[in-house]
Amino acid sequence: MKFVLLWSDFLFFLLVAGGVIFGLWARRVEHQRAAWRKVGQSRVGMAAATVLVLFLAVALLDSVHYRERLPGEGEHYAVEVRSVLDALLTPLRTRPEKTYSAPLATHSFAKENIAGEGRDFPRLKFGGAHLGEALSRHGADIALRCAQGLGLGAVAGLALWLAGLPLRRRAPHLAWDAVFVTLGVFCLIAGPLAMLAQGYHVLGTDKVGQDVLYLTLKSIRTGLLIGTLTTLIMLPAAIFLGILAGYAGGWIDDVIQYLYTTLNSIPGVLLIAAAVLMMQVMIDTHPQWFSTSAERADARLLALCAILGLTSWTGLCRLLRGETLKLRELEYVQAARALGVSSGRILTRHILPNVMHLVIIAIVMDFSGLVLAEAVLSYVGIGVDPNTISFGTMINTARMELAREPMVWWSLTAAFVFMFVLVLAANLFADVVRDAFDPRLAR
């Protein structure tokens, strides 16, 4: 086995590490701690954060990549790059059907010519295979597995709750109830899912017979990456240019304003489409850059983040410029100037810490927008690599499926539900964060 560190993995881990370092720093800085404590005291905030952490865990598992060693002599490795999540989901990944099948089905979705028996719905290779000929037990089996799953989930939830008791004792003022209720609900859903998934395709299969639950779980990493890396890429430029424009004024301000007004006046989709097409040509003409298809898809994903970042820094930049213009006139900045403090020091000591709340609010508010943007862009075909599993590509293929008669609804529904939960949690969390950090709502 050989570990593979894709660029996006590296950046993602970097981001998580950055988040951890920021968290440690925020613990020591009083106003940050006070604001985050407010987030921690909010039930909605903590529940949403729990959901986001679960999503994040899936994405992290899906970001540890490796190539399997091939049996035989010498150092030979498989061409496919797998992740830990793939390994965990081996049963889902390695039991493809021939084509579409509905959730929990035992038979294929379309009739086929079966040798000797005429046209009928063929049995699935794996879905419900354990039932053998006893198809009448299908309903009972599902019910049994659900019950087992619920029991298992309840036990797991209880265990988590017990494990969490010391946490509660250490920080009794935080809204732990919300966390454990959310975790409990998660366990009660995940338990039956896990039990059912061992014998069935819980969310059905797609056109080439891949398990939809597997696809949805794999989509999470793509969504999170786009939502976070894009912000990471645009943040330095937005902060630097925004503060500089506001503080320096004069021609520097004019140039920066001109830059973002121009960028803003080009329709975003057009700009993104042009950039994505250029990038695609570039990637296609240089196949030697990438040793595996995973690396190529990864490069394309990162390029998409960069492109989205380039077009989305203007909003935050403008916001920061306005805030800096205001702060510049405040008396403590004037006092610092009167004391002969240098401009650089004024920017880092007086301006930056006082616009940080805007940056944090922008990061969490932009996240859900970016997840949705990925879906839209992939839907119109200028998003991620078609081989990358994402909510956008799932929705894109669903276009055809909805036109079939009868309709194949489960891919779209699964993508929709997962994306909805993710975006809803992100939005709720963003609202709580904004309320905690916005000085106008303080007190």
Add this chain to the structure above:
Amino acid sequence: MTLLTVRDLTVEIGAARPVEGVSFEIAAGETFALVGESGCGKTLTALALLRLLPEAARIESGSIRFAGEELLALSEAEMRKRRGGQLGMIFQEPATSLNPVMTIGAQIAEALALHGGGASEAKAVDLLSAVGIPDPARRAREYPFQLSGGMKQRAMIAMALAGAPQLLIADEPTTALDVTIQAQVLELLARLQEARGMAMLLITHDLGIVAQQAQRVGVMYAGQLVELAPRTAFFSAPSHPYARRLFAALPAAGRRGRLQTLPGSVPSPAQRPDGCRFASRCDVALPVCAHEPPPWREIAPGQQVRCHLEEPRKVGAGGTAQSGAAVPEPPPATALLAVRDLAVHFPIRRGLLQRPVGWVRAVDGIDLELPAGRTLALVGESGCGKTTAGRAILGLQAATRGERLWQGEALKGLAPQRMQMVFQDPFGSLNPRLRVGAIVKEGNPTADVGALLAAVGLEPEMAKRYPHEFSGGQRQRIAIARALAVDPQLLICDEPTSALDVSVQAQILNLLVELQEERGLAYLFITHNLAVVEHLAHQVAVMYLGRIVEQGSVDEVMRTPQHPYTQALLAAVPRIDTSGKADRERLLVPGDPPSPAQPPPGCHFHPRCPRAAARCRAAYPEAVQLSATHGVRCFFPG
């Protein structure tokens, strides 16, 4: 006849009671003044009378009888008819009380229609002329932004009059206005009241206004009334220990040196002591005061005091002035900083290319000499260019022309080791993200924070805390410590006490005097408060529309003012006369200060000057030297 009777009014916000057990009466045609420091519950009392309390607050108990009717028993619809009808109201901030997208005339007409006057433009114009707005027909068609602050307040008064109220509730009606405009508005209120037989509930923190306008006075402290008295009795013999300390804290002429101060600050509504709420700050407190609420006592006809002392007047230090020994005059000093012909013009930019189309002459050629170890006060109304002048002298603002000579040597830009500044807003002048220690060290990383904090009267341990844990006065001390850290010789103080309450102001003024004595600091003290000038300054310069119109020693300018504008400023300040007599014989200057973008030709003051002659309209007067120190720019001084 009693018009309004308030009994045991208590307002609750959550668990706190910012107003508790307030009872008073107002007779028809009478002016009752409610005085107290900020946060003592004056505004909430007024809002409770109108049943206009903010969302979070509610009237817990009490009774409000107005013209024989219990207001608390009325339905909201009936109450709405009373509001703006029999009960008129004006608020502190005229700018936010008027609807910006309706003309003044339409807003008054609307108020008239609501209260059965019948909406008519003509009546609105009548009201506008009744409140002394010149050219009312034109003004009625204008929008609020086209009116000056004083005119907006007049328009607000006109709206309040539309319902022909029997009681006018005025919450700090002149606090946002300049002193000459304040004098005009107060005069107008008194005149209207007399003509219409209105009663008035006047809420203010300014004892001068009380002395001038009120017939009876109620003093509030921490949510309770502590003294009720007729004006004459109150001003000749204020009796509650708090009221007496308030008087002693007022800076005034003939009271140089230290002011008496109140230690500590008002207890917050959330944690109020069981006994007398003033106990922790009272210098004559008895043991019983700490746990037993004091009873009301009638100590003279009509004068009631809430205090455990049998005869509060007789105990403790003298009620009013601590006859301060005058500050020994420091020896005549050489000029530390001389300012020559300093001007700051701001371009007015218009159009696509942002070409300047005109100039705001904020500071238009001023000459000043700041002697070492002395205080020069720069006085003027808002917008006259005081702050810009201070910033330009410091070097924060580039000057259009002129020079600054530090002991004869020309200065370029900032001179942080020589001059520092203390700003007006104690809440904006400290970075909320930094600890006090870091703030004080800002200009000098090697400064001894503990010693500096001790020098400004704070505890050295406070260095570890953040600014939001401090009150306005403490923040101002921190700002002073920060300036002192670089050991400057000159401190430019821009209205350092105007955002503070009287008792806190006294503490800061005392601190400034002490620091001057200990460190030989020179001050350029920018202010609009003439009482503070008399208390603190050695020399005074009066500024009007970017120029200095009169300067001299404090005695020369304050006792024998020569410029008509200086005279008007001094006359406009409401004075406390211990006999309790209001002097209505006051020189009022008409009109508003003109805009510095279009100063009147000739002498800038001529449109408002009672002495103006043809000559004044033709040329700006040159400075006339009346004595070695006293100069004035007027053709007809005297």
